[in-house]
Amino acid sequence: MRSDWSKDKPPEFSAEPGPSDTKDRKSSRGDVKEQLSCCALCQEALRDPVSTSCGHWFCRRCITSYWDQSDPSGDPACPQCGERSRTRPGLQTSSQTSPVDSGLQEVLDEHKISLRRRCEFVTEGTASAGTGTPLNRIYTELYITQGRREEVNTQHEVWQLETTSKMETLSDTPIKCQDIFKLLPGQDTHIRVVVTQGVAGIGKTFSVQKFTLDWAEGLENQHFSLVVLLSFRELNLIKDERYSLLQLLRVFHPILQTVTAEKLAVCKVVFIFDGLDESRFLLDFQNNEVVSDVTQTSSVDVLLTNLIKGNLLPSALLWITSRPAAANQIPPTCVDRVTEVRGFTDLQKEEYFRRRSSDEELSSRIISHIKASRSLHIMCHIPVFCWITATVLEHMLSTDQRGELPKSLTEMYSHFLLVQTQRKKHKYDERHDRSQQELMETDKEVLLKLGMLAFEHLEKGNLMFYQEDLEECGLDVTEASVYSGVCTEIFKTECVLFQRKVYCFVHLSIQEFLAAVFIFHCYTFDDQKPSLDIFLQSVMSEALQSKNGHLDLFVRFLHGLSLESNQRLLGGLLGQTESRPEDIKTAIRNLKKMNTSSASPDRSINIFHCLMEMNDLSVHQDIQEFLKSENRSEKELSLIHCSALAYMLQMSEEVLDEFDLKAYNTSHDGRLRLIPAVRNCRKARLSGCELSETHCETVASALKSNPHLTELDLSDNYELQDSGVELLSAGLESANCRLETLRLRHCRLSGSCCALLASTLKSNPHLTALDLSENQLQDSGVELLSAGLESPNCRLEILRLRHCRLSGSCYASLASALKSNPHLTELDLSENRLLQDSGAVTVLGASPHQDKELCNLVKV
DSSP: OOOOTTTOOOOOOOOOOOHHHHTTSOBTTBOHHHHTSSOTTTOSOOSSEEEOTTSOEEEHHHHHHHHHHHOSSSOOBOTTTOOBOSOOGGGSOOTTSOOOOHHHHHHHHHHHHHHHHHHSEEOOTTOOTTSSEEHHHHOOOOOEEESOOGGGGGSOHHHHHHHHTTOOOTTOEEOOGGGTTSOOTTOOSOOOEEEEEOOTTSSHHHHHHHHHHHHHTTSSOTTOSEEEEEEHHHHGGGTTOEEOHHHHHHHHOGGGGGOOHHHHHTSOEEEEEEOGGGOOOOOOTTTSOOOOOTTOOEEHHHHHHHHHHTSSSTTOEEEEEEOGGGGGGSOGGGOSEEEEEOOOOHHHHHHHHHHHOSOHHHHHHHHHHHHHOHHHHHHTTSHHHHHHHHHHHHHHHHSOOOSOOOOSHHHHHHHHHHHHHHHHHHHHHHHOOOOHHHHHHHHHHHHHHHHHHHHHHHHHTOOEEOHHHHHHTTOOHHHIIIIISHHHHHEEEEEOGGGOEEEEESSHHHHHHHHHHHHHHHHHTOTTOOOHHHHHHHHHHHHHTOSSOTTHHHHHHHHHHTSHHHHHHHHHHHOOOOOOHHHHHHHHHHHHHOOOTTSOHHHHHHHHHHHHHTTOOHHHHHHHHHHHOSOGGGSEEOHHHHHHHHHHHHHOSSOEEEEEGGGSEEOHHHHHHTGGGGGGEEEEEOTTSOOOHHHHHHHHHHHHHOTTOOEEEOTTOTTTHHHHHHHHHHHHTSTTOOOOEEEOTTSOOBGGGHHHHHHHHHHOTTOOEEEOTTSBOHHHHHHHHHHHHTSTTOOOOEEEOTTSOOBGGGHHHHHHHHHHOSSOOEEEOTTOTBOOHHHHHHHHHHOSOTTSOOBTOOOO
């Protein structure tokens, strides 16, 4: 939904013309720079300047908003002189547009018309391209930020949403898709390459489409001469062919056939490459040949790497969208701005559901139901999941269907599958003389083939499929599309280059659901299958070993499908399967007792989610009672209780004042499962709990995502060592970290880790207390640490180096640090037996705090 331009002022935008513009921008009215100093309407510095036919200059948004509000139907009048103009700002030449001849301008105008036709309709969910809803009518502003959360590259996307959906990120800088190349206040670096990340279905392509449509309609970014929109799913089709950049433009945008290399050189071009995660190219930035001529032919991947590096058409701007993990293909040195699409905020979720229906009561019931289920509410950060949810709940609430509304993810996706097949069956009954049984059998056959495709490519990490991929799974695309309804509704088809087709599931979660359906069906009809509890235990064990949890949601669906209630829902499609009650009970017992000592605490939380999918609410209820209890220390917590408590604490709206692992009555393994709760507390005490590198990764994630965390005690963890500090440093140096006190006493650290800690002192101005006592840092470590103490950004007030095997030789560096650091008021050097009196005197003499006491300074 477009913002009110009259109330929403854009970021500052430089109005100074470039060198190529200056010669043509002089007139009898005086110097251009003087003319462009301010907007004649708002009297502020010009942003995206545009002139009317009478010669007055305005900000594009100011004049567009003024004309739309004052006289939207008639010829617009200039607010400065009153002269009527038949030309609105979208067709004017911006002060930033490079000079082009009339013939080229005519081609560029035709290109705008073509792009407008391509982008003005959106296909929500499964509608075919060009037949959807007008984008400007349904577009809901997405939350896009400059920068990204560091941990998104290593987390399963749904799990990442669950663990960070409520966390504040103080370093976030919201940015609109239209302003993706514009400098923010205080920035002065040219932005040439922008990478926008976001999980599947979060709205990256919608943002690209909105940017392109606004440009094509003349509403935004008119200082760009040419916007070239390319998707990787289209580029994949010419993977093995050779083109020049100029030929590539002409193949995907035939209207640009007459654009020559010379004409392209005078254009200010924006290339948009949508969906890097769908690419089947290997982008080799180290070894690819250098291409600098737009007429030189090469492979597509070589053209891409040279465009990104700036060897090819260096004046062009690039916008690349991708799911987080795939974005790592591009070296950070080639990227000027990283943004992240966060999806819908809680208010935007409600706006989405209210806009979908004119029935206010219906939308209110849907919103109430979503809020009542934590899992569903979190997933609704993803726009595509909002569509899935709305499809199911609108159908159930507007018909006479009885029974409870779906609360778990498995129930929601099972209902979604049924709603889609029922709709198609009704349509096909009118067109084909086929019995219900025949239709059901066709649906079942195609569904299982799609499930096979989903599972095989889930393992490979593929989101996009081509005809050969479908044929390998025995899929007849034509028959599936015409008869079953499953392929056309659950499986999104997009026509692309040369009338070939590319296929994708509407969302990654649907691919994971159908993969689970397929595997559960294979298990059911396996004559030599193990018992259900053994089967589920084996898949859970495999999922727990995944570092990024890429099988977590798939395993959740498998456990949900084991329930007879969900099997009944899908019975018409899959045939009736049987799950013996005793097997279900055994599977639940196995989950509650599962040993996860080799898995990360975050992976263990998925066990709790699997219990919820199996409708076992006992653990959830136990923890709710525990949190209400006044005598929590008396309640003994099992392993699964600890996983559930960790999840509920980190998702709580209330920030925990102090989280002390030793305060909970549980086993050693149970305490380790509680560590994710660090993401939602102010003080974390994790001393003496035998933390390993795996647990340090979770703590580092908390430092990145929890700005409330100000005190962290990791003392007496002998296994932490230097490798643990290396993991922690990534969190300590995060822009979102607000830690003030860090205790690392007796953690078997050596001097090597002090370089990392020095870097932290240089980059983190919030850290005021650091305890490194009882570690073998020695003089070399203190010398490294002193480099951080001397940094002007260092605000350390308390430093404890008791019993660190220091000698007098480290005092020169300490003395230098004390001279340059006015903040340090407490230095503990006690129990360093190798100290010499002369060393201590040197430090005292070097201190600028002659009127202050350096507490606890102990001489030999």
